[in-house]
Amino acid sequence: MLEKLNEIERLGLEALETVRDEAALEAWRVAHLGRSSALMQLFNGFGQLSKEERPVMGQRANEVKKALEAAFNARSDELRQAALKRSIEQERLDVTLPGRRVPLGRLHPDTQILRELYRIFGEMGFQVYCSREVESDEYNFQLLNFPIGHPARDMQDTYFVESEGRGDNPIVLRTHTSPGQIRAMREISSRNPHNPAPVRIVLPGMVYRYEQVDARHETQFDQIEGLAVGPGITFSDLKGTLADLARRLFGQNVRTRFRASFFPFTEPSAEFDIECFLCGGKGCNVCGGGWLEIGGCGMVHPVVLQNGGYDPERYTGFAFGLGPQRIAMLRYGINDIRYFWENDLRFLEQF
Numbered sequence: 001m002l003e004k005l006n007e008i009e010r011l012g013l014e015a016l017e018t019v020r021d022e023a024a025l026e027a028w029r030v031a032h033l034g035r036s037s038a039l040m041q042l043f044n045g046f047g048q049l050s051k052e053e054r055p056v057m058g059q060r061a062n063e064v065k066k067a068l069e070a071a072f073n074a075r076s077d078e079l080r081q082a083a084l085k086r087s088i089e090q091e092r093l094d095v096t097l098p099g100r101r102v103p104l105g106r107l108h109p110d111t112q113i114l115r116e117l118y119r120i121f122g123e124m125g126f127q128v129y130c131s132r133e134v135e136s137d138e139y140n141f142q143l144l145n146f147p148i149g150h151p152a153r154d155m156q157d158t159y160f161v162e163s164e165g166r167g168d169n170p171i172v173l174r175t176h177t178s179p180g181q182i183r184a185m186r187e188i189s190s191r192n193p194h195n196p197a198p199v200r201i202v203l204p205g206m207v208y209r210y211e212q213v214d215a216r217h218e219t220q221f222d223q224i225e226g227l228a229v230g231p232g233i234t235f236s237d238l239k240g241t242l243a244d245l246a247r248r249l250f251g252q253n254v255r256t257r258f259r260a261s262f263f264p265f266t267e268p269s270a271e272f273d274i275e276c277f278l279c280g281g282k283g284c285n286v287c288g289g290g291w292l293e294i295g296g297c298g299m300v301h302p303v304v305l306q307n308g309g310y311d312p313e314r315y316t317g318f319a320f321g322l323g324p325q326r327i328a329m330l331r332y333g334i335n336d337i338r339y340f341w342e343n344d345l346r347f348l349e350q351f
Contacts, residue, residue: 008039009064016071032068109351110340113328117224120248121202129201131180137169139179143307145264152264157210173208177225185308198230222324229310229317235299238318242272266298277330295322
């Protein structure tokens with residue numbers, strides 16, 4: 001059996017010298033080190049040897065196996081190095097070719113238009129005030145002159161958060177950013193209740209409404225609300241602010257209009273429209289009649305001023321709420337508001 005082990009080692013090493021590629025090397029491994037190889041067959045027959053022969057043959061068989069494995073690993077390294085050398089010599093890289101550009105991320109069009117609105121309102125003297133998205137019915141409706149059972153609540157289809165024991169003050173996902181008006185006014189007026197400081201803020205954020213989704217409506221969308229409170233503020237100040245905003249966004253020749261409307265938290269109230277750039281005022285599936293409503297506005301209702309800690313006999317104010325996504329639709333010629341939430345790169349990479 002010793003002679004057979006020596007023969008297996010000799011034949012295996014001689015055969016390895018003729019191996020020239022990875023496929024032949026794998027075939028050699030199967031033939032000389034695999035389960036069906038002559039060496040493995042000898043290992044399986046050790047049980048038939050005597051106690052005296054078994055340790056001697058086992059030691060020699062292990063030496064042969066280690067020798068073949070070491071030779072296999074060395075030959076494998078030689079073939080890899082040879083393949084690498086051939087690749088370097090035959091597949092030279094042309095370093096003069098231009099490299100591939102690394103794709104860069106960019107701001108979402110909604111974020112772009114919001115940042116531009118922050119800049120414009122900042123130049124007008126407004127500060128950004130952020131408020132919570134989950135509100136109580138009291139702040140979302142009651143303090144804004146929407147008493148319980150008021151029919152105007154039907155205009156704002158509401159998501160309610162399941163809660164127990166709250167009676168007439170359930171938890172809701174805010175339907176507009178207007179609850180931030182009360183929170184901001186109370187925060188400012190609490191510092192000096194007898195002579196509160198004027199307010200000039202914008203309140204951006206996400207709002208939620210259970211509405212039918214179409215080209216102009218979504219169940220969640222951004223709003224940016226403005227509030228100015230102080231002595232002697234008039235409706236003319238409101239019109240001038242929004243008209244100037246439209247000119248800064250869309251150019252000096254933009255056409256705007258104010259339509260009388262109703263909101264419980266403002267009196268008088270109006271809708272603010274921009275002439276549709278998509279159809280030039282002719283009417284399309286986005287605007288519906290040549291004009292696209294981008295927000296509502298009006299003079300702050302005396303009840304809302306009082307709930308915010310301001311004396312309506314001494315202070316007046318105006319408020320407006322704008323839809324940044326509708327502004328972006330006009331700005332960039334987007335014909336469906338649902339594109340903003342579909343995460344389609346074909347749409348997002350255009351901005």
